[in-house]
Amino acid sequence: MTINHKNNRDGQQDRLFSLLENIMHVTQLIPINARVYYLKAAGKSPMIVKQFPSTQQFQRQKLLTDHLKKFSFPTYQFLTDSDTLLQSLGEYFAIISYIEPSIRKFSFRSETDRLSGIFLLNQFHRITTSLSISEKLLFPPFDQEMKWNIRLQQFKEHLPLFNHLLRRELLDNYLTIANWSLEEMERYSKHLLHEDNVIIHGDCANHNFIRDNRGKLYLIDFDLCARALPIIDDLQYVMRILPFVNWNISSIFSIAPLKKYERHPWFLAALAFPSDVFREINRVLSNASIAVDYKLHYIRKLLVEQYERILYVYHQINFFLKKL
Numbered sequence: 001m002t003i004n005h006k007n008n009r010d011g012q013q014d015r016l017f018s019l020l021e022n023i024m025h026v027t028q029l030i031p032i033n034a035r036v037y038y039l040k041a042a043g044k045s046p047m048i049v050k051q052f053p054s055t056q057q058f059q060r061q062k063l064l065t066d067h068l069k070k071f072s073f074p075t076y077q078f079l080t081d082s083d084t085l086l087q088s089l090g091e092y093f094a095i096i097s098y099i100e101p102s103i104r105k106f107s108f109r110s111e112t113d114r115l116s117g118i119f120l121l122n123q124f125h126r127i128t129t130s131l132s133i134s135e136k137l138l139f140p141p142f143d144q145e146m147k148w149n150i151r152l153q154q155f156k157e158h159l160p161l162f163n164h165l166l167r168r169e170l171l172d173n174y175l176t177i178a179n180w181s182l183e184e185m186e187r188y189s190k191h192l193l194h195e196d197n198v199i200i201h202g203d204c205a206n207h208n209f210i211r212d213n214r215g216k217l218y219l220i221d222f223d224l225c226a227r228a229l230p231i232i233d234d235l236q237y238v239m240r241i242l243p244f245v246n247w248n249i250s251s252i253f254s255i256a257p258l259k260k261y262e263r264h265p266w267f268l269a270a271l272a273f274p275s276d277v278f279r280e281i282n283r284v285l286s287n288a289s290i291a292v293d294y295k296l297h298y299i300r301k302l303l304v305e306q307y308e309r310i311l312y313v314y315h316q317i318n319f320f321l322k323k324l
């Protein structure tokens with residue numbers, strides 16, 4: 001039996017191990033991160049165990065993956081149901097089928113992977129549209145404009161901490177672009193009305209796509225799934241792949257499933273919002289274990305380094321908007 005104690009947060013791994021030993025002969029329990037473990041048991045295929053914050057979270061994810069399976073969508077299956085969910089001290093753990101990743105990992109660096117990723121995400125949306133209204137209501141609603149308004153507000157509240165460290169013009173331009181983006185999103189929000197809600201994935205990051213050794217691509221991790229329009233995921237996906245195409249907006253629109261956004265003013269305006277920079281700053285500032293001086297140094301560097309590309313993206317977007 002291998003227990004890697006490095007990540008044994010407050011004995012969580014020991015508790016999980018005891019729960020699992022009641023139902024199988026565990027031979028390996030290896031933490032992947034603070035809430036996810038690789039599990040091997042005698043006579044069984046490898047598995048994943050993941051911690052869930054509540055039974056409701058687990059239940060809606062199980063419902064979602066069962067629905068996806070009916071349509072042969074490539075993802076994992078829960079091997080646990082509500083009755084067999086593992087529980088200890090208010091922690092809930094579910095067992096999940098393991099997808100053996102290929103040596104060559106999925107990466108947004110690869111043009112073919114960027115294309116396969118968006119096709120898979122679109123397929124995910126097509127399938128989740130067909131959930132019933134009451135099933136969709138199990139998921140929280142997602143409001144992009146509200147989320148970014150809050151993010152911008154937090155950034156503004158933190159400004160007195162670091163505005164003396166930066167050129168006035170630089171901060172002014174960050175704020176101008178952010179405000180402009182939110183105003184334009186609001187102004188063009190009627191362009192969103194003709195679409196239907198789906199379940200969005202909500203975390204379209206590189207590491208939530210897994211390619212197996214036969215080359216098949218899977219989408220995993222439904223923790224941030226929410227009720228919203230597919231454009232919300234598409235927008236996040238584009239923001240994730242932009243660094244890998246040198247922030248060149250035209251190369252995004254040469255990807256067939258994304259071509260339609262070339263003439264979508266809400267989407268274009270949203271692309272200008274410096275969401276990753278603000279998120280990172282808010283994240284660093286709220287981390288109590290980082291020294292204040294280091295935080296300020298880090299934030300100053302981040303704002304300076306990202307400034308040119310924020311302007312570059314903004315100028316490209318204006319070029320596309322003028323063509324409408």
Ligand SMILES: Nc1ncnc2c1ncn2[C@@H]1O[C@H](COP(=O)(O)OP(=O)(O)O)[C@@H](O)[C@H]1O
Nearest residue numbers: 032033036048076096097098099207208221223
């Ligand atoms: N079913 C699975 N098969 C293979 N690897 C998995 C599976 N589930 C999770 N993983 C691995 O564990 C990592 C974290 O799991 P994930 O469900 O994405 O949790 P988190 O919410 O912490 O991102 C994934 O990025 C992936 O590398």
Ligand SMILES: [Mg+2]
Nearest residue numbers: 207208220221
């Ligand atoms: Mg993940």
